[in-house]
Amino acid sequence: MASGQDRNVNNLWFVGYNINALYDYQYVGLWQQGDPYLSILEPQTGAAPGMIKVLYTGGYNPDGTPVRAINESDRQIINTNPDFTGGFNTRLAYKNIDLSIVGAFQKGGVLISSIYGSAGYLNRLTGRGNNVDVDYWTEENPDVRYPKPGGLLSGDNPKYASTLALFDASFVKIRTITLGYNFNKSVLDDLGVSSLRLYVTVQNPFVFGSPYYRHSGMDPEPNSRGNENQAVSSYKANQLIIGTNNPSTRNYMMGLNLTF
Numbered sequence: 001m002a003s004g005q006d007r008n009v010n011n012l013w014f015v016g017y018n019i020n021a022l023y024d025y026q027y028v029g030l031w032q033q034g035d036p037y038l039s040i041l042e043p044q045t046g047a048a049p050g051m052i053k054v055l056y057t058g059g060y061n062p063d064g065t066p067v068r069a070i071n072e073s074d075r076q077i078i079n080t081n082p083d084f085t086g087g088f089n090t091r092l093a094y095k096n097i098d099l100s101i102v103g104a105f106q107k108g109g110v111l112i113s114s115i116y117g118s119a120g121y122l123n124r125l126t127g128r129g130n131n132v133d134v135d136y137w138t139e140e141n142p143d144v145r146y147p148k149p150g151g152l153l154s155g156d157n158p159k160y161a162s163t164l165a166l167f168d169a170s171f172v173k174i175r176t177i178t179l180g181y182n183f184n185k186s187v188l189d190d191l192g193v194s195s196l197r198l199y200v201t202v203q204n205p206f207v208f209g210s211p212y213y214r215h216s217g218m219d220p221e222p223n224s225r226g227n228e229n230q231a232v233s234s235y236k237a238n239q240l241i242i243g244t245n246n247p248s249t250r251n252y253m254m255g256l257n258l259t260f
Contacts, residue, residue, distance in 0.1 A: 018079060
């Protein structure tokens with residue numbers, strides 16, 4: 001960056017933050033009936049209960065009212081990297097039976113899912129095309145994550161819709177479970193086989209502790225680059241996201257290991 005600058009917003013480069021940082025508003029919920037300051041923070045025509053509410057970082061007047069409307073200065077640098085990641089590989093054996101479990105885990109960080117944000121046009125809530133199934137705001141259903149359909153727009157999406165793409169990236173995932181059985185050598189002598197092992201393996205069987213998995217039922221690990229299959233150029237190629245590429249699938253396999 002140029003001398004003296006601490007940020008380059010176009011390239012999402014910020015001094016003191018990782019290269020995968022985002023720069024966006026911070027989702028804090030939805031505006032509700034009777035919320036104060038809606039007309040001050042969102043003074044534009046069409047602003048109403050049910051629209052996305054983002055963090056206001058400005059000051060307040062002596063009477064407690066905000067001094068200005070929400071604007072570009074309220075955008076935040078969002079550090080997407082996890083606090084820590086790890087994995088484990090466990091093998092247990094008893095007599096002729098063996099069990100192997102391989103897994104991975106991640107704590108913290110921000111998961112980007114363009115399926116729920118504004119980049120892929122899958123969550124526009126305008127009735128102009130198919131929409132992912134979301135629990136959206138109505139007067140009778142206020143305590144939800146997604147805004148009122150047909151509300152205030154920014155382009156073709158709900159205003160601040162990019163904030164809906166961000167989730168807690170924590171998860172514990174079992175990648176493979178393999179159960180095997182080794183036949184006794186006495187059984188194999190007549191077959192001319194020195195060893196025979198029968199095994200069954202399941203890949204990607206379980207996910208635990210993932211807010212995104214609980215929300216969507218989908219794998220919480222990224223499957224796309226930030227610039228793939230996007231209608232809007234919101235993310236960089238180096239950023240890993242959950243997009244419309246094929247997710248990890250659950251697979252079942254059975255096999256034999258023979259030694260002559």
